[in-house]
Amino acid sequence: MAGHDHDEISEITLRPFNLSDIDDFMEWATDEKVSHFCIWDTYNSREQAMGFIKYLAIPHPWLRVICLGEKAIGSISVTPGSGIGEKKGELGYALNSKYWGKGIATRAVKIVVGTIFRE
Incomplete structure (x- = not known):
């Protein structure tokens, strides 16, 4: 079983949000x-969630969905500081509670830390 969890974690990928993520997004x-924790x-309506993806998630400078295979199971973002910071x-993230406790x-x-410093 432990080996299976590790395989699952290595399948994690990050990509920008798409409107087609709405059903997966609604789960978390x-x-x-x-x-x-956020x-x-x-969220309690599909319209509200669709508005978030369209107007906040997609235009965000650095917000990605966390994917396990093709499924979006969470999101992670980096918001730059301003002024003295x-x-x-x-860095903030949200993860579908079904996937908690697996190291995802x-x-x-x-992945984010490695990418951010390159960018």
């Missing part, structure tokens, strides 16, 4: 276990 955005409130960034967020953070 409507979950109070997830939103409890700065946003639980301009050389810093804030840790893997996503490592």
